[in-house]
Amino acid sequence: MSTTSRLARDPEKEARILMAALTEFSEHGYRKTHVEEIADQAEVSKGLVFKYYQSKENLYLTTLKSATQKFMAIADYNIWQDSEDLVAMVVNATRYKISLQLKFPREFKLLLNAFVQGSQLPKAIGDYVNTTFISNTDLQKKMLTPVLQRSKLKPGVSIDDVYEMIRWIENGYYGRIQEYLGTHPEITSIEDMNEIIEQLTKYFEIFEHGFMASN
Template sequence: MKRTRLPEDPVKKARMQAAALALFASGGYQATKVDAIAAKAQVSKGLIFKYFGNKEQLYLATLRQAYDRLMAIMDEAVWQESGDLVAMVTNATRYKISLQLQYPQEFQLLLNGFIHLKQLPASGRQYVEQMMVANQDLTQRLVLPVFAKMTFKPGITATDALTVLNYVTSGYLQKFQQYLLSHPEVTTVAEMEPLLADLTRYLRIVEYGFVAPA
């Protein structure tokens, strides 16, 4: 006789997912134990395995949920309605910080995935690599319409500009992350404005160069 599988309890599953997000975000994949997730979610370890199969699949489901949550609320107009390159990057960075302050666990989980990619299980590593490619494609889609409004110097292409821009912004985003980690009391974007002002200044240097005409 075929056994009928009991339906999942959405309330318990939501508790499992919330507990997994909190603990994976703070402790990473390897250090986080399923027992700890079960205890935080107030369910049995066996129920977690019943719903998700194993720790690897639970982590992958948590990654997907975090990424999908952020993508669902992202406002592309922040990029596309900016008047110029510097305004676009500054506005986008300010917007990303505001999202990170609203969704700190999701950002921390994804950031840990990028930083500790080689430590992730195979499914998680593959998913993060796919996110990296998707993010590169998304960046091009958001940035290139702004580039289309600009006139580049002879010999400079939009691809060249995007490559340089990525170097500058990725380095400065690390500085923002370090600042937020060392200043957990920060809760608003306004508290980050001095750093944003520095980013704007550096971007102006990139846009116009730093060597005066001879």
Template sequence: MNEIVKDPQKIERILNASLDRFASQRYQRTKVDEIASDANVSKGIVFRYFKNKANLYLETLKYSLENFNGKVDYSIWLDAKDMSEMIVQATAYKIKLQLKYPREFKLLLDAYANANDFSNKFNAKVQQVYEKNSQTPTDLLLPVLKRMNLREDVQIDDALRMINGVMLQIAEESKTFIHEHPHGSLKDMKEIIAHAKTYIGIFERGIQK
């Protein structure tokens, strides 16, 4: 079967239009007809290039992550002297990014927070796109951990697993907030940020007097 020749300009217009639609309307409410109209192409071209709506969503998510990652300064995370500083710096930086790139942030947050919009099989594909196109928690946490003055009996791998547990808790709280406040922003998440600092503080100091 001959490979379909794709026009790069049309691909860019389709992905840009789908980013607008998926970010503003989420997956279930978005129609391919609207994306085609916004991109000034036929609906047939969209299906010829991307096969179906689900694959178009995955490609749009990948497109957003690639664009976003190309603009993110990960030194904000990597240069922090400890976990508490990393949480504060990263949160302030995320707010700036959200204001500068609202479409990308909205799509990425919705894809993460609204897994119920997808079947289990499709949600697994969404997570695969995230994993292949995002920095892992270990990539961001390990340099900071190595600079900290850890006790001699503490192993880096054990500390990483514990911090990942804390990060999962923060992620679940963020996910719940986003689901309950679809028009909220990171500025509205002060309580979650405070929780994050508390959790990391307990991790750093321990729970005994």
């Protein structure tokens, strides 16, 4: 039996450590966060943090998994699957994701930073991010397939082609949403985001229907 498994954990202290880790990692990122700061905020010793989690890398990974599990537990896939068409799906999903971001800002920021910086993080963390978010085609298809199956695709266009193009557009535009939220800290509701959501709607309407006028 390992030292870790023999160590009796104090649930209250463990909860404080993870809460402090969430705050520090989401605010400062992996590289600039120090275990001492997490320990001070959690009101425990630095040694106890290492006894529980062995390393900063493992603490970050545990915090990241906890945030992921929170979102997975509350995620409503019907937002994607029940949309009447591609444009409605993207708009509904974007509104939903922004509402979650406003409700759980630290968890969302942690996950977003891990997604963006995955290649710069330690290998175990990068592998988790890649498997969970980037290469998880099963989850992506679970959300998108019902809508795309109801759509009539042009000859020669596969559902996989559409998956890939949606990812490109969403990933690019999501950076703009983050910039908008960063420069508008007063935003507290999804209604405050109507302008940028309307822009995204316009772009996806062009994507779905084309930009060339019919003769």
